[in-house]
Amino acid sequence: MNKIIYLDAAASALKTDAVIAAEVDFLQYKYxxxxxxxxxxxxxxxxxxxxxxxxxxxxxxxxxxxxxxxxxxxxxxxxxxxxxxxxxxxxxxxxxxxxxxxxxxxxxxxxxxxxxxxxxxxxxxxxxxxxxxxxxxxxxxxxxxxxxxxxxxxxxxxxxxxxxxxxxxxxxxxxxxxxxxxxxxxxxxxxxxxxxxxxxxxxxxxxxxxxxxxxxxxxxxxxxxxxxxxxxxxxxxxxxxxxxxxxxxxxxxxxxxxxxxxxxxxxxxxxxxxxxxxxWTPRCGADVMRRIRQGLDSMPRVKIYTAPDAAILTFSVDGIHPLDFGAMCGARGLCMRVGNMCASWAMRMIDAPTGGVARLSAGPWNTIEDADRALEIIGEVIK
Ligand SMILES: Cc1ncc(COP(=O)(O)O)c(C=O)c1O
Missing domain, CATH: 3.40.640.10 (Type I PLP-dependent aspartate aminotransferase-like (Major domain))
Structure with a gap:
């Protein structure tokens, strides 16, 4: 099975062993x-x-x-x-x-x-x-x-x-x-x-x-x-x-x-x-986001809505509905957010395509290899 590339930190963070251990310890021994x-x-x-x-x-x-x-x-x-x-x-x-x-x-x-x-x-x-x-x-x-x-x-x-x-x-x-x-x-x-x-x-x-x-x-x-x-x-x-x-x-x-x-x-x-x-370490994933940004910047039909130093990356792909895009990337192992982001007013500001946009966001678990694989998947889907 393909490894899942989880680039959806802005929706929710993955849990570390220490967090899971603290909850299990409480439930099992200290409740x-x-x-x-x-x-x-x-x-x-x-x-x-x-x-x-x-x-x-x-x-x-x-x-x-x-x-x-x-x-x-x-x-x-x-x-x-x-x-x-x-x-x-x-x-x-x-x-x-x-x-x-x-x-x-x-x-x-x-x-x-x-x-x-x-x-x-x-x-x-x-x-x-x-x-x-x-x-x-x-x-x-x-x-x-x-x-x-x-x-x-x-x-x-x-x-x-x-x-x-x-x-x-x-x-x-x-x-x-x-x-x-x-x-x-x-x-x-x-x-x-x-x-x-x-x-x-x-x-x-x-x-x-x-x-x-x-x-x-x-x-x-x-x-x-x-x-x-x-x-x-x-x-x-x-x-x-x-x-x-x-x-x-x-x-x-x-x-x-x-x-x-x-x-x-x-x-x-x-x-x-x-x-x-x-x-928790703030600014985690900044290097991963930089790499993704560099890669997406040169891809055809990609429109980016976020500044180069932004903590997250929001974009759309001309000619592909965001939900189709999310499903096709998801089928290849890339987990990200697509839709209106529960932010209707921001969607209006950017005149977002029907169905919304796509968003990539890295957490401390992500590596540069994740960024490269995500770009590979997006490149395949766009082709
Ligand atoms: C800026 C912002 N405010 C509020 C929320 C709502 O958070 P929750 O769903 O954890 O209550 C979110 C969740 O994505 C968010 O990004």
Whole structure:
């Protein structure tokens, strides 16, 4: 059987032996729920969760562990952030209806749709952050907004956005703007520094940096400000007084991060994430991408949409539907992403062919030989 060339890191990273071993070890020898008792086994799980939280805080340069909330992934986090912001504006007779939300055409559906839906429901104003000729967010021309959704790296264009400058530019227009960073792709290729970015929220998924699916990280700069949690359940309550039917139920929430982590956490995935972030090296696969770029540049009928130094490579082949192209490459052992990339606005920006585009993205497991074999396969299919 042909060896599979997995050049789809931007969709999800392959897992290392250390990550798999950490999850198996937890499931086989250390399993118990967290925060649900005081026996040694439970305490050891609590310690594992606390250790991973501290490792994540260090990984993104957060001031303290309380800023780190475990979620179900980037999509889950973006939906939750939108709800937290909607709720926060709905106090004292105010409403998000009177606010302006700034998004951009670089956004993934997961980042923009939760806010588009608030706009649809509440009727607030939406504005676009301009994108320059290089397909980067133009920090010199940001509008005044109350909420600013920033895609730190587009999954179509792979450019590194200057998040610190974008946040500063938006604050200059409105010191109270709430800044939300989608770092799902950025985290794969660059070190995140939330202190330097000075954003209010940031999120990413564990599975893109070698961890498991079903787990993400949501950074919250001022967790005490977001008094009203967006999800309710076990593990987040200090005390409840009063009760139905007189509607006098008063709840004292746990401080962050527990206040935002209702219910049982994805513990196995947290064990895996601890191992993943110890191993993950940003800028992995850069040499492989360079080689692929050189090869594709000289191929006939290939149109490339990404800059030479972009972390990923998005392209189309004139005369071949992207789904056919993906299937033909796949049949020869090349695994890559084809379609609209869950980024309809970016597809519109580049006037993408019907069916979308193709995307190649390397991870630490890829070699130069993978690049050469991928080029051979693409060359055969194009012929
Ligand atoms: C830029 C960006 N944002 C958000 C997401 C959504 O991530 P997830 O599907 O892990 O929730 C992705 C996934 O590809 C992405 O590339």
């Amino acid at each position: 118990a729920n967290a925060g649900r008792g005081v026996c040694a086994r439970v305490s050891a799980v609590d310690d594992m969760v606390a250790r991973t939280r501290a490792d994540v805080a260090k990984f993104i340069n957060a001031k303290c562990d309380e800023n780190i909330v475990f979620t179900g992934g980037t999509t889950d986090a973006m939906n939750r952030i939108a709800r937290l912001i909607d709720d926060a504006f709905s106090v004292d007779g105010d409403s998000i209806k009177n606010k302006t939300i700034m998004v951009s055409d670089l956004d993934h559906h997961s980042a923009r749709l939760p806010f588009e839906c608030i706009v649809g429901r509440r009727g607030c104003k939406i504005v676009l952050c301009p994108v320059n000729a290089e397909n980067n967010l133009d920090y010199s021309n940001v509008a005044r907004a109350d909420v600013f959704v920033i895609t730190a790296m587009s999954n179509v264009f792979g450019g590194r956005q200057d998040v610190a400058r974008l946040v500063a530019a938006a604050r200059e227009k409105n010191p109270d703007v709430i800044t939300v960073v989608d770092a799902a792709q950025y985290v794969v290729h660059e070190n995140i520094d939330v202190e330097k970015w000075d954003c209010d929220f940031m999120c990413f998924s564990a599975h893109k940096i070698g961890g498991d699916t079903g787990l993400g990280v949501m950074y919250v700069k001022n967790p005490d400000y977001w008094m009203s949690p967006d999800k309710f359940g076990g593990g987040m309550v200090v005390r409840i007084t009063g009760a139905a039917p007189d509607n006098q139920c008063r709840i004292q929430w746990e401080p962050a991060p527990a206040r935002f982590e209702a219910g049982t956490l994805p513990l196995t995935q947290i064990a895996g994430l601890g191992a993943a972030i110890k191993e």
